[in-house]
Amino acid sequence: MKKHDPIHANHRVQRDYPAKVKFCPLCGAAMESRMLMPENAERKVCTRCGFVLFPGPKLVAGCFVVDAGRVLLLRRGIEPAVGKWTFPGGYVDFGENAADAALRETREEVGMRVALGLLLGVFNDGPNTVVVYLATPGKEPPSLSDEATGVRYFAPDDIPWPDLAFPTTIDAITAWVASTRKPRQSA
Ligand SMILES: [Zn+2]
Known part of the structure; x- marks a missing residue:
């Protein structure tokens, strides 16, 4: 694929989101699974800047x-x-x-x-x-x-x-x- 050609979304890849997110979308450092309080749920959290990934539903x-x-x-x-x-x-x-x-x-x-x-x-x-x-x-x-x-x-x-x-x-x-x-x- 050429760099600037328009593309269609590959829905097979989309299905791996958010489980396979490895890097912080803000600073690029590694993400790790942490227990987040008070919701008491595992979330992907950036090890450097603290960004928490809250993946919303696709409405x-x-x-x-x-x-x-x-x-x-x-x-x-x-x-x-x-x-x-x-x-x-x-x-x-x-x-x-x-x-x-x-x-x-x-x-x-x-x-x-x-x-x-x-x-x-x-x-x-x-x-x-x-x-x-x-x-x-x-x-x-x-x-x-x-x-x-x-x-x-x-x-x-x-x-x-x-x-x-x-x-x-x-x-x-x-x-x-x-x-x-x-x-x-x-x-
Ligand atoms: Zn970060």
């Missing part, structure tokens, strides 16, 4: 863009689950909140500036937590990107269940379909 946030009773799904252009359908979303960046990330990912993946509505739900799969907002489309129609090789609105009866990308995709769509079928409550 995912996404948008459930609904238009005329149909939800926008994209066909994933990258691994994992390439070729499968899910809603726009991705990792919350350091310094960003879940709502910002959901809006940014939707803009990047399907080219839409959407307006966030209520929370559809928070869905969990192993160590992954996915925050999903309902959203309404703005002016732009959905467009394709490297991350979305197909985009389409699906009605509740039209969901491509066998071709959904992740367990959290299934859970989020299940929750939305159920909400569309609830009898309207009178106020």
Whole structure:
């Protein structure tokens, strides 16, 4: 690989984090496992500057863009689950909140500036937590990107269940379909 070529993240390497962290990201000295009080948990600590590594969970946030009773799904252009359908979303960046990330990912993946509505739900799969907002489309129609090789609105009866990308995709769509079928409550 050339030094300045853009790259994709190698998820096999990411999985070794944080167990294999050897050197302090601040000063470069060796890290060692120490019992940290008062939480009484082993953490990697720098032997020189005292930096403590608190590896955060990788939170995912996404948008459930609904238009005329149909939800926008994209066909994933990258691994994992390439070729499968899910809603726009991705990792919350350091310094960003879940709502910002959901809006940014939707803009990047399907080219839409959407307006966030209520929370559809928070869905969990192993160590992954996915925050999903309902959203309404703005002016732009959905467009394709490297991350979305197909985009389409699906009605509740039209969901491509066998071709959904992740367990959290299934859970989020299940929750939305159920909400569309609830009898309207009178106020
Ligand atoms: Zn250090």
